[in-house]
Amino acid sequence: MTELFSWEALAALAALTSLEVVLGIDNIVFIAVLAGRLPAPRQASARRMGLALAMLTRIALLFAITWTLSLTQPLFEMLGHAVSWRDLILLGGGLFLIIKATHEIFAQMETHDSRRPGSKAASFWGVITQIALLDMIFSLDSVVTAVGMARQLWVMVVAIMLAVGIMLAFAGVVSRFIGRHPSFRVLALAFLLLVGVMLTAEGMGQHIDRGYIYFAMAFSLGVELLNLKIQAKKLKAA
Numbered sequence: 001m002t003e004l005f006s007w008e009a010l011a012a013l014a015a016l017t018s019l020e021v022v023l024g025i026d027n028i029v030f031i032a033v034l035a036g037r038l039p040a041p042r043q044a045s046a047r048r049m050g051l052a053l054a055m056l057t058r059i060a061l062l063f064a065i066t067w068t069l070s071l072t073q074p075l076f077e078m079l080g081h082a083v084s085w086r087d088l089i090l091l092g093g094g095l096f097l098i099i100k101a102t103h104e105i106f107a108q109m110e111t112h113d114s115r116r117p118g119s120k121a122a123s124f125w126g127v128i129t130q131i132a133l134l135d136m137i138f139s140l141d142s143v144v145t146a147v148g149m150a151r152q153l154w155v156m157v158v159a160i161m162l163a164v165g166i167m168l169a170f171a172g173v174v175s176r177f178i179g180r181h182p183s184f185r186v187l188a189l190a191f192l193l194l195v196g197v198m199l200t201a202e203g204m205g206q207h208i209d210r211g212y213i214y215f216a217m218a219f220s221l222g223v224e225l226l227n228l229k230i231q232a233k234k235l236k237a238a
Contacts, residue, residue: 013155013162020163025214026195027054027138028167029188030097032175033104034127036185042124047171050131055164057135061143062156071140081205086140091203093137097196100130101189108186137199187224191217 035046074082198208
């Protein structure tokens with residue numbers, strides 16, 4: 001028990017939880033964008049189910065650590081790069097994100113209402129299916145990071161549960177904010193497009209540090225917030 005709750009284990013838990021929240025930002029944005037296409041009463045359910053799936057996927061992969069790490073074993077070589085199952089999964093997920101984000105941006109430009117009249121209740125499960133597919137992609141990096149940072153399995157599991165709890169608390173705020181401000185929705189879609197490019201590049205053996213992506217997004221977000229403040233001041237003055 002002393003080793004279980006040692007300062008080292010608690011420090012690893014705090015650090016890993018923080019990192020899992022940061023790594024989950026793209027997941028929150030993706031879930032917020034997809035859930036935003038559903039009728040308002042069903043959006044909260046989609047967000048909760050999406051994040052619950054994310055947590056279950058990560059925990060399942062943790063309990064199958066040996067299998068998860070075996071995904072990095074080379075399958076074949078192409079253009080001087082040893083391709084593994086992980087690369088193929090990242091490549092597929094990246095291309096899916098690029099196509100999905102591009103389609104959503106096009107839909108946003110074509111109509112002012114992101115939820116078209118043709119939306120049916122059955123689309124709820126379509127949204128959940130898409131979230132589940134992307135959860136698997138986002139979970140790979142999350143689990144590999146957890147394995148690299150902590151030695152005890154309980155630390156990894158608790159960190160993921162805490163991170164998902166924090167994301168769940170803020171997912172509604174993010175969704176409502178994106179829903180109220182169309183420009184931020186486009187910005188969120190551009191962020192997903194960047195993540196898609198990053199995943200595709202990694203699947204082809206070109207590593208891109210996520211820090212660059214997050215910095216670019218934070219800078220763009222700051223500029224948009226300044227624009228929002230300026231517009232609010234102009235409306236007040238008028």
